[in-house]
Amino acid sequence: MRFERYVAIGDSSTEGLEDPDGAGGYRGWANRLAERLAAVQGSLLYANLGVRGKRAREIREEQLGPALAVKPDLATVFAGSNDMIERGFVPDALRDEVARMQRELIAAGAVVLTFTLPDLTGVMPIGRLLSKRVKAMNDAIKEASAATGARLVDFAAHSIGSDPRLWTEDRFHVNAEGHARIAAALAQALGLPGTDDSWTKPLPGKDERSSWVRWKETVRWYRRHFLRRAWGGPDRGEVLRPKRPCLERVRAGEV
DSSP: OOOSEEEEEESHHHHTTTOBOSSSSBOHHHHHHHHHHHHHHSEEEEEEOOOTTOOHHHHIIIIIHHHHHTOOSEEEEEOOHHHHTSTTOOHHHHHHHHHHHHHHHHHTTOEEEEEOOOOOTTTSTTHHHHHHHHHHHHHHHHHHHHHHTOEEEOGGGOGGGGOGGGBOTTSSSBOHHHHHHHHHHHHHHTTOTTOOSGGGSOOSSOOOOOHHHHHHHHHHHIIIIIHHHHTTOSSTTOOOOOSEEEEEEEETTOO
16 A cells, blocks of 8 residues: 555654654654655655644644645544543543544545553553553543554553653653654554564663662652643643644655
8 A cells, every 4th residue: 555645643752752853853753654654655745743742632623624634645643641641531532532533534535543552650650650541541542443443553562662761761752762663563554565573572681770770760750750740741831833734745765
């Protein structure tokens, strides 16, 4: 199958935080997937409407319409991370929002991809406390995908996603290697030539941090990241826009 127009909608994960592109912006798994498609096909039109901090309802209200307007034949929809950490998180509402986005894109002729979150127990200090919410979020995404026919990559079923070495200091975003693994998984879900399940393989070696280093990192995490989110989130009040609001051509070998 050849794809001509790929549109990515979602939150900071879709935007590409924290995978620097070397030019002051972010690359991310969506860019990486577009690059892989261009490498296989020769070129691809690609837009990224993802904006950090957005909840599922906001993604639907603000990004779905513009995504449908460019008539994509491929779309990625990832939503729920910001809903999941809210006090009033309602999994059924998340399921309905995700299903509506998937359904409308599929009805418009797009192949739709999405994925679940891995277990965060070993990733962040409060990961164990969030485990029930992560499971509820994942269940909502699975139910929506089963109902609409969207293609699902279940990262929750693979232990590699819980390796702290794939995550940045803030523990809310994956690093460059994490983004590369997500892109590889999505490429495999599309059946692109040369793809396999190597993205599921463990990282070489092991985490060599001492207990003292881990304790210091935990304290720093609570001060720098947890408290900031608890007092209103990292991006509230900022005027944020999609990094790639219009379809632009990606050609093989450009990156």
